[in-house]
Amino acid sequence: MRHRDPKQEQQWVLPDFENTRIAFSSKSDIELLETERMFRLMNSPWLVSMGSFIAKIAMKANFPLVERTIKNTIFKQFCGGVTLADCQETIDLLAQYNALSILDYGAESKSDEQELDRTEKELINAIEFAASNTSVPVVSSKLTSLVANEILEKKQLGEVLTKGEEEQYNRFVDRITRACTRAAELKVGVFIDAEESWMQDVMDDIVTDLMRTFNRERITVYNTYQMYRHDKLSQLRSDHLKAKEEGYILGAKLVRGAYMNKERARAEAYGYASPIQKNKESTDRDYNAAILYCIDHFEEIALCNASHNVDSVKLMAREILDRGLPRDHQHLNFCQLQGMSDHLTYNLAQGGFNTAKYVVYGPIKEVAAYLIRRAEENTAVTGEMSRELQLIRREIKRRKL
Numbered sequence: 001m002r003h004r005d006p007k008q009e010q011q012w013v014l015p016d017f018e019n020t021r022i023a024f025s026s027k028s029d030i031e032l033l034e035t036e037r038m039f040r041l042m043n044s045p046w047l048v049s050m051g052s053f054i055a056k057i058a059m060k061a062n063f064p065l066v067e068r069t070i071k072n073t074i075f076k077q078f079c080g081g082v083t084l085a086d087c088q089e090t091i092d093l094l095a096q097y098n099a100l101s102i103l104d105y106g107a108e109s110k111s112d113e114q115e116l117d118r119t120e121k122e123l124i125n126a127i128e129f130a131a132s133n134t135s136v137p138v139v140s141s142k143l144t145s146l147v148a149n150e151i152l153e154k155k156q157l158g159e160v161l162t163k164g165e166e167e168q169y170n171r172f173v174d175r176i177t178r179a180c181t182r183a184a185e186l187k188v189g190v191f192i193d194a195e196e197s198w199m200q201d202v203m204d205d206i207v208t209d210l211m212r213t214f215n216r217e218r219i220t221v222y223n224t225y226q227m228y229r230h231d232k233l234s235q236l237r238s239d240h241l242k243a244k245e246e247g248y249i250l251g252a253k254l255v256r257g258a259y260m261n262k263e264r265a266r267a268e269a270y271g272y273a274s275p276i277q278k279n280k281e282s283t284d285r286d287y288n289a290a291i292l293y294c295i296d297h298f299e300e301i302a303l304c305n306a307s308h309n310v311d312s313v314k315l316m317a318r319e320i321l322d323r324g325l326p327r328d329h330q331h332l333n334f335c336q337l338q339g340m341s342d343h344l345t346y347n348l349a350q351g352g353f354n355t356a357k358y359v360v361y362g363p364i365k366e367v368a369a370y371l372i373r374r375a376e377e378n379t380a381v382t383g384e385m386s387r388e389l390q391l392i393r394r395e396i397k398r399r400k401l
Contacts, residue, residue, distance in 0.1 A: 111150075123179045124178070224306075303331060333355070338359050
């Protein structure tokens with residue numbers, strides 16, 4: 001552990017995540033007021049529920065008016081653009097404030113082979129685009145956009161695949177391997193997103209093979225650990241021991257999780273024990289324990305704390321400072337979604353930490369499911385104003401708008 005230099009004591013101050021001046025420094029007055037309006041609308045549960053229902057139907061029916069409305073409102077808040085080139089403005093703006101960008105093509109759950117090939121091409125394009133931007137160290141990929149879900153589900157169940165299914169599975173492995181090969185060549189990282197438990201085990205095996213191949217000299221591939229699952233802390237530890245024994249770096253992106261209700265409902269319907277933690281306190285406990293474990297072994301584990309939880313962010317930042325670790329070490333990273341938690345991103349960046357925004361992009365139809373999840377996540381619980389909205393309004397008051 002390093003010792004602090006008294007002459008540089010001011011550099012060892014924990015960021016003030018209540019500092020709205022820094023948090024919203026990138027927004028003009030008009031943009032701040034537009035953001036307040038967006039979050040105010042999303043804090044109305046009935047409005048979000050009705051809007052999500054209408055949007056799902058309208059997108060399937062190909063109503064251009066609805067698509068334009070989405071593009072000018074929620075898409076503008078949470079996405080970088082339709083194309084990679086569109087994202088450059090967001091990337092450059094974040095870079096001005098010392099924040100990084102993580103590119104994420106919004107395609108999900110594909111099954112048509114032409115669509116799957118197109119998604120692979122888009123992923124490799126994103127990797128090459130990232131390599132040309134010093135502030136884009138990582139791209140993100142969903143494996144369910146590279147293979148039909150039913151193939152992964154059958155594989156996990158141990159069912160025998162038909163000849164055609166086996167060929168599809170092999171093409172899928174080739175797709176993600178080609179993408180990671182290109183990423184390793186260009187020194188770009190790849191986050192592999194987590195999915196539902198009934199296909200996650202087979203994905204974990206694939207990602208482990210990728211890490212074993214590409215994470216020898218430097219970090220390229222990261223797996224994602226959904227800590228609302230009660231088995232993920234123990235898996236993180238065992239995965240680290242395996243990586244250490246076999247001589248590769250473990251990439252670990254930590255998230256709380258995104259499929260809780262679906263997981264519990266399926267477990268009840270099929271009569272098996274739910275993989276989800278019994279309560280939020282258990283999730284928070286395991287999440288923070290995972291942060292500490294990764295920091296304890298930061299030279300062997302490349303960590304990304306992908307959280308909007310201020311307590312978990314404070315914990316990691318405080319540990320980095322108290323242990324005298326390099327705030328810009330490539331294995332010590334934070335990230336948040338574009339359009340959310342600017343009080344975390346910009347204050348971390350101001351404090352010299354590695355922090356990034358997930359910059360999601362793609363045609364409106366491709367990112368619609370992602371946008372609906374963002375709106376639903378931001379809906380106020382029990383009618384209370386969200387923390388995000390409180391901070392935005394505080395900054396509006398500070399600016400006397």
